[in-house]
Amino acid sequence: MAEIRDLTDDEARRALLKWGAAEPDVLPAWVAEMDYALAPPVHDALRQAVEDQVTGYPPFPTEGYGGTAGRALQEAYAGFAERQFGHLVAPEHVLPVVDVTAGVRFVLDVLSGPGAVVFPLPGYPPQHDIAQVTGRERADLVLDPDAERAEIDLGRLDALLAAGAETLLLTQPHNPWGRVFTRAELEGIRDVVVRHGARVVSDEIHAPLVLDGHEHVSYLSIEGTADHAVAVTAASKAFNTPGLRCAQIVTGDEATMRRLLAAPMARNDSWSPLGVIAATAAFRDGDAWLTALRARLSAQRDLLARLLAEHLPAARMRPLEATYLAWLDLRAYHDDPAGVALQHARVWVQDGRLFQPDLPGHVRLNIATSPERLTEIVRRMAAALA
Template identity: 70%
Template sequence: MIRDLTDSEARRALPAKWGMADPDVIPAWVAEMDYALAPPISEALLDAVRAGRTGYPAFDGGGPLGEAYAAFADRQFGHQVDPDQVLPVVDVTAGVRVALDVLSSPGPMVMPVPAYHPQLRIAEITGRQRADLVLDPDAQHAGLDLDRLDRLFADGARTLLLTQPHNPWGRAFTRAELEGVRDVVVRHRARVISDEIHAPLVLPGAEQVPYLSIEGTADHAVALVAASKAFNIAGLKCAQIVTADPATRDRLLDIPYARNDSWSSLGVTASVAAYTHGDNWLAALITRLDQQRTLLAQLLAEHLPEARMRPLEATYLAWIDLRAYGYDDPAAALLDKGRVWVNPGHDYHPGLPGHIRLNIATSPARLTEIVTRMARTLPA
């Protein structure tokens, strides 16, 4: 069910990932997949365009989008969501900003680092300081330091921006880890904004635990979800804020329209189709990504044995430590000499040398060529 796009198809379909790359460059950077759209989404979009459904969306929560997401969350995660507690927003990062503006008290925002780089400045944008909860790049386990989190809240931080599954660590946090987060947050009467955009992309061997499914989180947390990463529809602009507390939902509904940038009618159409009819395609995608994960590990062992890859439990974004090869910025060398475009680690962890983020959501042949080019570029 997963059809690889040809190079020419990818350049037409993905104007950022492929269109911004020179013809001789293999792009493995931005979080988009080199796969054709799931047929139920394509069909729903074609029907919507034929019907002229290109006007403003309905400006309310719940409705068909809320019902579709609630059913999807039940099937995929065993999480019971009230459809009326699902509110549309233009994208996840904008939703994080809205939640911070409307729900969070003044005070620093805790950001686990490395972090999704567009969100590194979101505290600043909302008039807050950022308090970094840093992952030791040499630690064996990419876990959250709850003692450090406790100290940051004790020193005045008021909100934790939790990305789970994590980008770029590739972690799917366990229920016990999330219960530990909850206990620290409750102790300090703080708040959690849980970015769960990659939730459908947990790979075999791990489990997605929605933060709001943890007992005792409803009154201090919201989640940001979307079909965009799992179904490759980011350009259609439709994410969702999920609440579990009517008072929280009502505060978000009461904000002026100008604070919640308008989402897209076609984004709603595509999201409803993905959530309602996309399960089989998603299952095939997970199988493909699991195969790509295994292939990447084999390729690195063969061609770049000094590379250290974080265990990839979720997402299609591998976090790779290449410090052993002597480059502070291996991404620059790989683009310049190897003609492979990956993300530099310092975009996610300012000041961290020698790391890259590599997108594996492509064909096995392209992934093999990517690692082969990497090995030719980096010294033995």
């Protein structure tokens, strides 16, 4: 049976960003990197690729993309999507891109109209400016922080599209809400989008990280979405390989794929050959390790709930249905809990205002670490906040 191996402190501190940017006495629980060793199939594939000196250019996508390596990636993802999500994907409808945010930008440039991009808030910080970068306005769809359940407000979405917005940037599973949208919810979104002739770009990078009791439904698997939507995904979050730079755009029909393939090379290049190899190995051979990872993360989620109840009982954690990123409401303790945690507890969590600038008292906490580290993180935060 596959096992998840916790990195030692020395191993973890080799990370360039999560641990590398932290002072030696700081416990980092901020950026979305895991403190776990690579999945053995990914590790073995990368080691063999380096030994074989596979560091040249990756195949560039054209009609009938990619030669042996390109086809292997397409087929590996199609098989993974069917096994994991019950989503039937044509391999030829899978297109590499350097990362998910670059893929979203590429799709907006090539497929979307000039109208505003609807962006649910709080939302993933690097995508806050993606509409403006592509010459569009951002239309915010804001979640009530006191709502019982984090949901897309269909009435507000309808109003924004009626006012001229043309694209919904949907993150599902959602970061930082931790929500898995149901089929019925996605059908409701589809109905509003179709009514206005709009487009959906569905960021599904966290799809493999749906925790026990829930299931991921790709937006593209919903009937009547193929002609107005794409999904953008990657192995990087689930298999901890963000530095390898390879994501995938998934389309539902040939016409959409042809438009993407016809785009100039400068709009979509620079993904890594090692990223292709790692993603192929993860999608093809990583199921057992991924199952073990989800079990570990489910246990970490449950541990966090117990720790909060004991040490920070006034904290509110939205139900964590997917991802390893807990969204915590700490307004009962402080308007700037992230600042207090770093200054007084030497714990680095992500300030909620990065996800929604006008939202005080929230943090995003990365639980993908050892139980001992997670316990110490909460203990230190409680001492500083309570």
